[in-house]
Amino acid sequence: MNATATQSGETQARTASKPGxxxxxxxxxxxxxxxxxxxxxxxxxxxxxxCGLFQGFKQxxxxxxxxxxxxxxxxxxxxxSHAYLDHSGYVPLLVRNGFVGKIHCTEATYELCxxxxxxxxxLQEEEAEYANRRGFSRHKPALPLYTEEDAKRSLTHFxxxxxxxxxxxxxxxxxxxxxxxxxxxxxxxxxxxxxEILDWLKGFEQAPRRTFITHGEPAAADALRHRVEESLxxxxxxxxxxxxxSLE
Ligand SMILES: [Zn+2]
Numbered sequence: 001m002n003a004t005a006t007q008s009g010e011t012q013a014r015t016a017s018k019p020g021x022x023x024x025x026x027x028x029x030x031x032x033x034x035x036x037x038x039x040x041x042x043x044x045x046x047x048x049x050x051c052g053l054f055q056g057f058k059q060x061x062x063x064x065x066x067x068x069x070x071x072x073x074x075x076x077x078x079x080x081s082h083a084y085l086d087h088s089g090y091v092p093l094l095v096r097n098g099f100v101g102k103i104h105c106t107e108a109t110y111e112l113c114x115x116x117x118x119x120x121x122x123l124q125e126e127e128a129e130y131a132n133r134r135g136f137s138r139h140k141p142a143l144p145l146y147t148e149e150d151a152k153r154s155l156t157h158f159x160x161x162x163x164x165x166x167x168x169x170x171x172x173x174x175x176x177x178x179x180x181x182x183x184x185x186x187x188x189x190x191x192x193x194x195x196e197i198l199d200w201l202k203g204f205e206q207a208p209r210r211t212f213i214t215h216g217e218p219a220a221a222d223a224l225r226h227r228v229e230e231s232l233x234x235x236x237x238x239x240x241x242x243x244x245x246s247l248e
Contacts, residue, residue: 024040024244027048032054034053046172065145107162118151124147
């Protein structure tokens with residue numbers, strides 16, 4: 001589970017955009033751990049942070065077929081935090097639906113996406129083919145969300161970035177130093193639990209004005225919200241699907 005802290009004293013965002021016109025919309029990972037997509041808007045500019053696939057229950061997977069809250073052709077850039085499909089697996093569909101901008105991530109994330117995304121497309125095709133063969137889909141014919149070919153085409157939009165290099169994102173002129181450390185761990189997965197998240201949050205010199213908790217099952221997200229509010233006194237919210245928040 002991630003705690004998304006914005007406008008903290010720790011990150012000291014320096015922005016050229018007029019203050020007061022920043023907003024954040026939650027297009028996934030609300031009340032679930034999948035489908036991470038956060039649309040950051042500043043005036044006319046926008047950037048999508050993560051572009052993940054909804055996975056798991058059918059109700060969630062159906063959201064992959066719903067239109068987005070913006071036209072992909074109007075989006076200049078995507079930033080991927082990491083390659084897992086719940087953070088990157090929607091990229092082929094975004095591109096198929098008209099996205100022509102750049103997808104920024106680390107070189108390692110790109111290398112993994114080169115394997116994961118075509119593989120995901122192939123799986124979607126196999127599932128559709130299986131549904132057609134068995135005749136259990138309401139859709140005749142059942143179609144894949146995207147194909148292996150869509151996924152391969154989407155890879156041409158990747159523009160990996162080296163560590164420590166500053167880039168301009170779709171006209172968003174802001175400087176956000178991220179005071180994090182890259183460490184090697186022995187585990188395959190590295191999600192922090194609430195105690196580690198609280199430890200990290202305690203290091204903030206100044207409470208963020210807004211804190212959003214995403215990427216968790218509803219009960220777990222609410223429990224973390226409660227703990228952050230109790231132990232740090234921060235104003236904390238678990239956003240709803242498609243909720244928009246002004247970052248004034
Ligand atoms: Zn995830």
